[in-house]
Amino acid sequence: MAESHLSAAHAEHDHKPYGWRRWVFATNHKDIGTMYLILSGIMFFIGGSAAMVIRAQLFKSGMELVDPAVFNSLTTMHGLIMIFGAIMPAWVGLANWMIPMQIGAPDMALPRLNNLSFWILPFAFTLMLASFFVPGSAIAGGWTMYPPLMQQFGDSFPMMIFAIHLMGISSILGAINIIVTIMNLRAPGMSLLRMPLFVWTWLITAYLLIAVMPVLAGAMTMQLTDHFFGTSFFNAAGGGDPVLFLHVFWFFGHPEVYILILPAFGIISEIIPSFARKPLFGYEAMVYATASIAFLSFIVWGHHMFTVGMPVAAQLFFMLSTMLIAVPTGVKVFNWVATMWRGSMSFEPPMLFAIAFVFLFTVGGLSGLMLSLVPSDYQYHGTYFVVAHFHYVLVPGAVFAIFAGIYYWLPKWSGHMYDMRLAKWHFWLSVIFVNVLFFPMHFLGLAGMPRRIADYAPQFTDWNMVASIGGFVFGASQLLLPYIVWKCVRSGKPVEANSPWDGARGLEWELPSPAPYHSWEFPPTEAVLAHADKH
Amino acid sequence: MKRATLGKLPGILALAAAGGARRASASGWDLINMPRGVTNVSTRIYALHMMAFWVCVGIAVVVFGVMIWSLIFHRRSRGAVPDVTMTHSTKVEIVWTIVPVVILVSMALPAARLLVRINNNTDPQLSIRVTGFQWGWYYHYVGTHVSFVSKLSASSNAARQLDSGISPTSVPHYLLSVDHKLVVPVGEKIRLLITSVDVIHSWWVPDLGVKKAAIPGFINQASFTIAPNKPGVYRGQCAELCGRDHAFMPIVVRAVSPAQFAAWIAQRSARQTEAVTGPAAAGATRT
Structure with missing residues (x-):
């Protein structure tokens, strides 16, 4: 049915510009999605390189590689690059590619805005990375940029703030585009509660972005005026309050971590049913759980600052609200497990990464539950236990979900199948060494090693060595991914059917592979929608 | 995946069991767990931490147990046939919302009590x-x-x-x-x-x-x-x-x-x- 609109003759009417114009003036959701994903990949390897230097420095006790100031710059930039440069653009890239295809639209609703929101980013990241080369090097106060420490850095300080402003504008524009697309371009019959969960989670994520990116921009602007225009928002000597920054920052920061993970929930909720050959268990519960998590994310920020001296009542409130998040998150995990239950599972690379996600994200969730208990948090706070916790939810969490999404949809994007054997190598190396890398960090934190230190007492050496070895192998094995993608696009075996996965469902699999340039030029009919819903 | 998580589990449990029995100084246990400490506050925090740890281990055993069972027996290569009618169950969903709430409340109560106690800074000597x-x-x-x-x-x-x-x-x-x-x-x-x-x-x-x-x-x-x-x-x-x-x-x-x-x-x-x-x-x- 859909194919009839997509004859070879029609494909010639793409009107796509060629050469550099295709990319610089890009308005096509697939081209822009590709650029987002490539940018994300570049930033992932730059941020990863910083992590490799960090792990080399921490390989053993004693200062041997870099100056502590450089070390602090590296930890700071690693965090900022990975969050704003690697994970967020990867989600926007996947949204660009998949949302129009999944809701039966020809493209994003606002294509020129789409172009702008992408092309802001290279400038933002140039500014950010260039700050390494100005006098005093990059900022070194941690990705959380707490004043007054942040005020002590040189030219990199305004550069970073402007880079963050640019990234914020890009994110807000991207989020507006996604909301408008989902609200206006759904095919007739694609009701809200029929949308794939990736679309749902992104819709909620987009609202979070619009809500909190301006908050970050405001907090950073206040730091800027404190530094250059003599205000005292956060300067105690002028009657200001450094803790105010922590409150404002984490009011942004906690929804931000859900911005990083909610689209992952969506992808996993697409992949597990596909490879269990069974509908997602509790679809509506999944939607409501996502919305509850998003709501709760606005009232838990205090759990990042239990040791700054908040009133006991406030600490109690933030402890209870934080614990509450375990309920909808638990619902999600139980639903994934129930989807696998009595399924007929097969273990292709997307499913492998999705299963690893459920296991390891749960490990990160459980350490999060431990962290929510304020008295225990007094001991965990600011240690490697926290580093272990958030890397478990972000690396085998968000990053594995991105990998799962790439391996799931790459045949649809390129029209070629990738090398399964290599992809499985990528999976097994990643999943084993991500644990070698991050699991010992729980031990280090509990045994008393603070985070963000350039050197440590000798008793922490053993587990640091294990973590570093895990880090080196994990880092090196990520080089497989660009090779697998490149090989697939250039010389992969063509995918004949609309879907290479026999259990996959959803509108994207009703399109030919590779998907036509203007995805759904004519909206899918009810018959196509019904077929897409079935296994 | 199973291999990576499961491989660690026995080791962790063994270490935890050994440490629960006694805490030798400068042993491996000291290098992987929170110190019990020497104050009224630290020993209670340690107890809360261990309680939360075992609750988490319990949750992990149940959830991962069901998942691993499913991964072994509900796979296509064993000829499993998917039960496509299994899309939701209000009863089950209510249960797995209520049970976590009960577990959370049982953790929150001692934590709250200890929190109030720790933050009592009156009458110092x-x-x-x-x-x-x-x-x-x-x-x-x-x-x-x-x-x-x-x-x-x-x-x-x-x-x-x-x-x-x-x-x-x-x-x-x-x-x-x-x-x-x-x-x-x-x-x-x-x-x-x-x-x-x-x-x-x-x-x-x-x-x-x-x-x-x-x-x-x-x-x-x-x-x-x-x-x-x-x-x-x-x-x-x-x-x-x-x-x-x-x-x-x-x-x-x-x-x-x-x-x-x-x-x-x-x-x-x-x-x-x-x-x-x-x-x-x-x-x-x-x-």
Whole structure:
């Protein structure tokens, strides 16, 4: 049915510009999605390189590689690059590619805005990375940029703030585009509660972005005026309050971590049913759980600052609200497990990464539950236990979900199948060494090693060595991914059917592979929608 | 995947079981778990931590158990046929919403009780003003003239220079030793009044169960009582990134008997005619 609109003759009417114009003036959701994903990949390897230097420095006790100031710059930039440069653009890239295809639209609703929101980013990241080369090097106060420490850095300080402003504008524009697309371009019959969960989670994520990116921009602007225009928002000597920054920052920061993970929930909720050959268990519960998590994310920020001296009542409130998040998150995990239950599972690379996600994200969730208990948090706070916790939810969490999404949809994007054997190598190396890398960090934190230190007492050496070895192998094995993608696009075996996965469902699999340039030029009919819903 | 998580599980459980039975000093257990510590606060935190840990292990065993069962038996290669009618069950969904709430409440109650207790800073027998600075600590025993600056010991400081050529293992308590220790009596309630003169620091000694941010413009409080039978030396570090030498501003507390403490403070008072010039002498603490 859909194919009839997509004859070879029609494909010639793409009107796509060629050469550099295709990319610089890009308005096509697939081209822009590709650029987002490539940018994300570049930033992932730059941020990863910083992590490799960090792990080399921490390989053993004693200062041997870099100056502590450089070390602090590296930890700071690693965090900022990975969050704003690697994970967020990867989600926007996947949204660009998949949302129009999944809701039966020809493209994003606002294509020129789409172009702008992408092309802001290279400038933002140039500014950010260039700050390494100005006098005093990059900022070194941690990705959380707490004043007054942040005020002590040189030219990199305004550069970073402007880079963050640019990234914020890009994110807000991207989020507006996604909301408008989902609200206006759904095919007739694609009701809200029929949308794939990736679309749902992104819709909620987009609202979070619009809500909190301006908050970050405001907090950073206040730091800027404190530094250059003599205000005292956060300067105690002028009657200001450094803790105010922590409150404002984490009011942004906690929804931000859900911005990083909610689209992952969506992808996993697409992949597990596909490879269990069974509908997602509790679809509506999944939607409501996502919305509850998003709501709760606005009232838990205090759990990042239990040791700054908040009133006991406030600490109690933030402890209870934080614990509450375990309920909808638990619902999600139980639903994934129930989807696998009595399924007929097969273990292709997307499913492998999705299963690893459920296991390891749960490990990160459980350490999060431990962290929510304020008295225990007094001991965990600011240690490697926290580093272990958030890397478990972000690396085998968000990053594995991105990998799962790439391996799931790459045949649809390129029209070629990738090398399964290599992809499985990528999976097994990643999943084993991500644990070698991050699991010992729980031990280090509990045994008393603070985070963000350039050197440590000798008793922490053993587990640091294990973590570093895990880090080196994990880092090196990520080089497989660009090779697998490149090989697939250039010389992969063509995918004949609309879907290479026999259990996959959803509108994207009703399109030919590779998907036509203007995805759904004519909206899918009810018959196509019904077929897409079935296994 | 299964292999990676499961492979670790027996090891962790074995270690946990061994540690639960006894806690030998400087054993592997010390290097993978929170210290039980020596104060009224730290031992209770440790108990709460272990309770939460075992609850989490229990949840993990149930959830991962079901998942692993499914991964083994509900796979296509074994000829499993998907049950496509299984899309939701209100009954099950209510159960797995209520059960976690019950578990959470049972964890929140003891945590809340302990939280209130820890934050009771009234009626101390000794107050010490703690002032963080880049990069060291300034201590002042309130009501006396005794005050001093405590910084990384000279031997550690020499060894921690880039390419110093000095092996960290040859330095006693590398990075965890100071020139002047904070001396406190055991068995007495001690209140710390914590602030900073420049950036945010955090005063942390794991064995005391105390971690509190030192913030310019604020005075934070924390209190602890060291068990009377636990005199000794307890070491910690700054726990909030505070600039280049964040890793090099340790905290060392020497806990002595009240009699020894009285003698020490008398001796220090006599000696300390000219005040030690610390950053707090500049009158930077406010509020």
